[in-house]
Amino acid sequence: MGTTLGKPFAGFFHQEEARIVLFGLGGTGKSSIMHKFKTGETLTTTMPTVGLNVESVKYKDSNLCFWEMGGQQCYMWFPLWKHWFQEIAGLVLVVDSTGRDQIEETKDFLNVVIDEIQGSVPDNAPVLVYGNKHEVPGAMSASEISNKLDLTSLRKKNWQRNWHVQSSCAFSGDGLHEGLDWLLKNAERM
Amino acid sequence: MAGFINLEDSPMFQKQVFSLEGTSDELKDRCQKLYKGVKKFMGALGEASTGVSAFADSLEEFGAGHDDPVSVSIGGPVISKFINTLRELSSYKEFLRSQVEHVLLERLTNFMTVDLQEAKESRRRFDKAVHSYDQAREKFVSLKKNTRGDIVAELEEDLENSKSAFEKSRFNLVNSLMTIEAKKKYEFLESISAIMDSHFKYFKLGYDLLSQLEPYIHQVLTYAQQSKEQSKIEQDRFAQRIQEFRTQSELDSQQASAKADPSDVGGNHVYRAIPRKNVEANSVSTADKEVTKQGYLLKRSASLRADWKRRFFVLDNHGSLYYYRNTGNKSAKSQHYYSGLGEHSSGVFGRFRTRHNRSASQGSLDCNMIDLRTSLIKLDAEDTDLRLCFRIISPQKTYTLQAENGADRMDWVNKITAAITIRLNSHFLQQSPARYLDKKNTSSGPATENLTLNQKEDYNQRLNVGDDVLTILREIPGNNTCAECNAPDPDWASLNLGVLMCIECSGVHRNLGVHISKVRSLTLDVKVWEPTILDLFRNLGNGYCNSVWEELLHHLDDDSEKGSTDTLASVSKPSSEDWFTLKEKYINGKYLEKALVVKDEREANSTASSRIWEAVQSRNIRDIYRLIVKADANIINTKFDDITDLDVYHHHHVDAPDEVKKRHDPNACQRIKNSNEARNCLQGCSLLHVACQSGDPILLELLLQFGADINMRDYHGRTPLHHCIASGNNAFAKVLLRRGARPSIEDGGGLSVLERAMEMGAITDEELFLLLAECQ
Numbered sequence: 001m002g003t004t005l006g007k008p009f010a011g012f013f014h015q016e017e018a019r020i021v022l023f024g025l026g027g028t029g030k031s032s033i034m035h036k037f038k039t040g041e042t043l044t045t046t047m048p049t050v051g052l053n054v055e056s057v058k059y060k061d062s063n064l065c066f067w068e069m070g071g072q073q074c075y076m077w078f079p080l081w082k083h084w085f086q087e088i089a090g091l092v093l094v095v096d097s098t099g100r101d102q103i104e105e106t107k108d109f110l111n112v113v114i115d116e117i118q119g120s121v122p123d124n125a126p127v128l129v130y131g132n133k134h135e136v137p138g139a140m141s142a143s144e145i146s147n148k149l150d151l152t153s154l155r156k157k158n159w160q161r162n163w164h165v166q167s168s169c170a171f172s173g174d175g176l177h178e179g180l181d182w183l184l185k186n187a188e189r190m
Numbered sequence: 191m192a193g194f195i196n197l198e199d200s201p202m203f204q205k206q207v208f209s210l211e212g213t214s215d216e217l218k219d220r221c222q223k224l225y226k227g228v229k230k231f232m233g234a235l236g237e238a239s240t241g242v243s244a245f246a247d248s249l250e251e252f253g254a255g256h257d258d259p260v261s262v263s264i265g266g267p268v269i270s271k272f273i274n275t276l277r278e279l280s281s282y283k284e285f286l287r288s289q290v291e292h293v294l295l296e297r298l299t300n301f302m303t304v305d306l307q308e309a310k311e312s313r314r315r316f317d318k319a320v321h322s323y324d325q326a327r328e329k330f331v332s333l334k335k336n337t338r339g340d341i342v343a344e345l346e347e348d349l350e351n352s353k354s355a356f357e358k359s360r361f362n363l364v365n366s367l368m369t370i371e372a373k374k375k376y377e378f379l380e381s382i383s384a385i386m387d388s389h390f391k392y393f394k395l396g397y398d399l400l401s402q403l404e405p406y407i408h409q410v411l412t413y414a415q416q417s418k419e420q421s422k423i424e425q426d427r428f429a430q431r432i433q434e435f436r437t438q439s440e441l442d443s444q445q446a447s448a449k450a451d452p453s454d455v456g457g458n459h460v461y462r463a464i465p466r467k468n469v470e471a472n473s474v475s476t477a478d479k480e481v482t483k484q485g486y487l488l489k490r491s492a493s494l495r496a497d498w499k500r501r502f503f504v505l506d507n508h509g510s511l512y513y514y515r516n517t518g519n520k521s522a523k524s525q526h527y528y529s530g531l532g533e534h535s536s537g538v539f540g541r542f543r544t545r546h547n548r549s550a551s552q553g554s555l556d557c558n559m560i561d562l563r564t565s566l567i568k569l570d571a572e573d574t575d576l577r578l579c580f581r582i583i584s585p586q587k588t589y590t591l592q593a594e595n596g597a598d599r600m601d602w603v604n605k606i607t608a609a610i611t612i613r614l615n616s617h618f619l620q621q622s623p624a625r626y627l628d629k630k631n632t633s634s635g636p637a638t639e640n641l642t643l644n645q646k647e648d649y650n651q652r653l654n655v656g657d658d659v660l661t662i663l664r665e666i667p668g669n670n671t672c673a674e675c676n677a678p679d680p681d682w683a684s685l686n687l688g689v690l691m692c693i694e695c696s697g698v699h700r701n702l703g704v705h706i707s708k709v710r711s712l713t714l715d716v717k718v719w720e721p722t723i724l725d726l727f728r729n730l731g732n733g734y735c736n737s738v739w740e741e742l743l744h745h746l747d748d749d750s751e752k753g754s755t756d757t758l759a760s761v762s763k764p765s766s767e768d769w770f771t772l773k774e775k776y777i778n779g780k781y782l783e784k785a786l787v788v789k790d791e792r793e794a795n796s797t798a799s800s801r802i803w804e805a806v807q808s809r810n811i812r813d814i815y816r817l818i819v820k821a822d823a824n825i826i827n828t829k830f831d832d833i834t835d836l837d838v839y840h841h842h843h844v845d846a847p848d849e850v851k852k853r854h855d856p857n858a859c860q861r862i863k864n865s866n867e868a869r870n871c872l873q874g875c876s877l878l879h880v881a882c883q884s885g886d887p888i889l890l891e892l893l894l895q896f897g898a899d900i901n902m903r904d905y906h907g908r909t910p911l912h913h914c915i916a917s918g919n920n921a922f923a924k925v926l927l928r929r930g931a932r933p934s935i936e937d938g939g940g941l942s943v944l945e946r947a948m949e950m951g952a953i954t955d956e957e958l959f960l961l962l963a964e965c966q
Contacts, residue, residue, distance in 0.1 A: 026700075026709065026710070026711070026715065027700045027704065027708075027709055048682070048693060048696055048697065048700070048709070048711065051566055051610060051611075052566050053566060054566060054568070054583045067585075096704060098703065098704055098705065099704050100930060101929055101930055102704075104928070104930070133703075136703065136705075
């Protein structure tokens with residue numbers, strides 16, 4: 001998805017932003033990833049995100065608007081997620097590659113989110129999974145995350161849903177651009 | 191005078207007539223002067239009456255209208271009574287004026303125009319008759335002797351007629367003069383006395399009217415005096431309030447400027463959450479709406495010009511934020527109603543309270559609501575570099591606002607952040623999230639909108655547990671403050687470390703990595719706080735945990751009394767007001783480097799392994815925790831073989847390979863056969879195996895939290911899951927399966943957990959069966 005021109009006057013002053021939602025359990029690195037895209041710097045003084053956070057990012061020739069869902073309250077405010085997930089271009093699930101004991105909960109969480117946003121989000125909105133903190137020894141690989149999350153079931157539910165797992169490191173930025181490039185390329189099909 | 195003595199025509203008669211005429215002329219002059227004075231007096235009376243009437247009319251316009259709030263506020267009903275009195279007095283004055291006109295002026299005019307004029311006319315006719323009579327007499331006496339008789343008779347007749355006319359006019363003159371002479375004795379006295387009587391009546395009526403009003407007047411004067419004193423008191427009080435308000439504004443400005451610094455250190459990120467007690471204080475009074483904060487903010491227009499509009503914003507304690515655009519008319523703005531009268535307890539003014547209670551009509555105000563449930567607040571505006579900006583962002587609309595000073599900006603941001611939290615929490619309570627929790631368990635199935643009775647009960651229990659979690663955890667010794675900086679009321683925790691902390695320190699803990707600290711929220715992560723976890727925290731707590739992690743700090747505290755202060759300064763514990771980087775440094779040193787842990791250097795790791803094995807067998811939670819923290823190496827996966835000489839445990843012979851394989855089969859173990867107890871053979875068992883045999887869920891939880899290998903196999907190839915199944919502990923088996931235990935692992939006999947379970951008979955626990963089959 002590139003630059004889209006809205007109304008003539010509106011387009012003259014500001015361009016439409018593609019909205020991307022980051023979600024995942026607490027402590028997986030969502031804020032660090034968003035901060036990396038926003039400033040190019042490493043976020044070192046992070047605190048848990050309560051509620052949500054929004055950042056506008058100019059990425060290559062696209063204007064993106066990242067909406068980060070606080071991971072500490074993943075089930076609490078589901079009724080409100082309809083508002084936040086409207087008209088989004090893609091979903092980004094951030095997984096802690098070192099958190100093997102949380103991968104089962106992450107799978108359940110992902111499925112609940114996908115079910116909840118039915119009707120609010122376009123069926124072909126792509127799902128990008130960042131396997132964050134992959135540089136830590138003993139971290140899960142992309143294929144391992146894919147298997148544990150049972151991502152192939154996403155397409156069984158909806159044949160248009162594309163997904164991709166990208167190992168990443170929010171500190172060094174490793175893998176972040178590759179993942180976002182994949183997401184934008186697949187979002188352009190909308 | 192006694193009157194005419196003699197009516198004959200004689201010089202004395204003439205003299206008398208002249209004298210009377212002189213008096214009449216004098217009287218005429220005086221009457222004219224009196225006439226002028228009376229006219230002037232009448233004019234003055236008329237003007238006075240008109241003036242009083244005009245005064246009454248102006249008073250009526252000023253404040254005597256009925257059902258008019260402004261009128262009541264300025265004492266309209268009282269003034270209305272006075273207006274009636276003034277109008278009455280005006281009518282009295284008018285009557286007096288008319289009396290002067292009719293009784294005095296008219297009679298005076300009549301006297302001058304009738305009586306005095308008549309005298310003048312009589313004099314003129316008399317003079318004419320005298321002239322005719324003289325002429326006739328001269329003709330008659332001038333006749334000669336030889337005049338004919340008829341002429342003489344004719345002239346004689348003329349003379350007689352002239353004489354008769356003369357006499358008649360003489361009598362008329364005398365009569366008119368006598369009339370004047372008689373009237374002047376009573377005419378003026380009567381008129382003037384009548385006027386004086388009118389004056390008397392006028393003043394008496396006025397006096398009577400005002401006498402009746404006198405008590406009322408005194409009452410009103412008294413009330414006015416009291417109101418004046420009360421008003422002075424209120425003005426003094428208001429001046430004091432203004433002074434306090436200005437003082438408080440300065441204090442708030444200083445506090446806000448000091449408070450703003452830490453949040454800016456981190457750069458462009460969400461402002462930190464409001465301490466929970468503030469949020470709770472706001473939540474307590476949810477029954478009635480109160481204004482949390484209100485004031486003017488500059489709101490950037492959505493139009494193309496993007497100019498700033500000044501709007502009045504109101505934030506109430508229900509978490510509602512709205513702003514006004516005042517478009518009311520001028521009269522609406524000036525309307526208000528009086529509250530002072532309502533305070534007076536006098537019965538005379540009781541009827542004013544009814545009017546006071548009526549509401550004044552207000553001008554129309556445009557009111558716009560901002561939905562905070564889906565909003566967040568940020569301390570910057572991306573495309574402007576103004577210092578006082580902040581944004582409220584929601585998926586539908588973004589509001590760019592600007593405060594009028596730095597302190598006000600921070601105050602708005604803090605209170606709106608608290609309001610967002612309130613809205614989200616209240617929204618959560620109003621909704622029924624049980625279906626979402628239920629959906630998690632049946633994630634592959636379709637979403638179900640119907641809740642069974644059991645699910646609703648489960649939801650209620652879950653809510654109750656959520657409410658109790660905070661209370662339970664904070665009651666543990668040391669848990670009322672943050673384990674790192676002593677900030678009050680911590681609401682974050684580390685699952686494996688067993689400590690509570692504030693939101694700032696929880697950020698540092700998350701950076702340590704999940705292998706060191708697993709951070710969860712007490713209020714937001716509702717699923718985590720199962721009874722086993724709560725029991726584990728009860729056994730630990732900030733007090734005990736810090737006695738292990740900060741043991742060196744405690745020793746230094748003791749040494750400081752002996753004068754040793756050099757090392758104390760380098761490892762002092764941060765306070766809640768310290769910089770984030772200072773807390774980060776302290777926490778990293780505390781947990782990553784274990785800088786404050788007192789090492790047992792005298793003992794080797796083998797001794798630590800033996801001690802933790804004993805602690806696990808005796809189920810001493812605190813000892814296990816302390817030993818894990820103090821150990822240099824990882825002792826969480828200690829095995830029975832590490833602490834036992836195995837040569838005497840199983841007979842080792844040089845056997846054929848087939849014999850070696852058979853020895854690992856648990857069914858071939860003679861020790862297990864003899865005692866008929868699977869747990870008796872401990873060769874190759876880990877701490878987790880022992881915990882599963884013990885049946886202590888807290889012990890199991892502690893080992894799992896510290897990263898015990900959940901799939902480690904013993905001498906006979908059995909995992910802890912095997913041991914749970916063999917001993918019939920289904921609850922533990924389910925815990926292990928949910929935490930990632932793999933039931934597909936085969937033991938020394940070549941059987942998986944499911945097969946071993948079936949070997950023991952039908953699996954009656956359906957949940958356990960599903961978990962075993964699902965992970966296969």
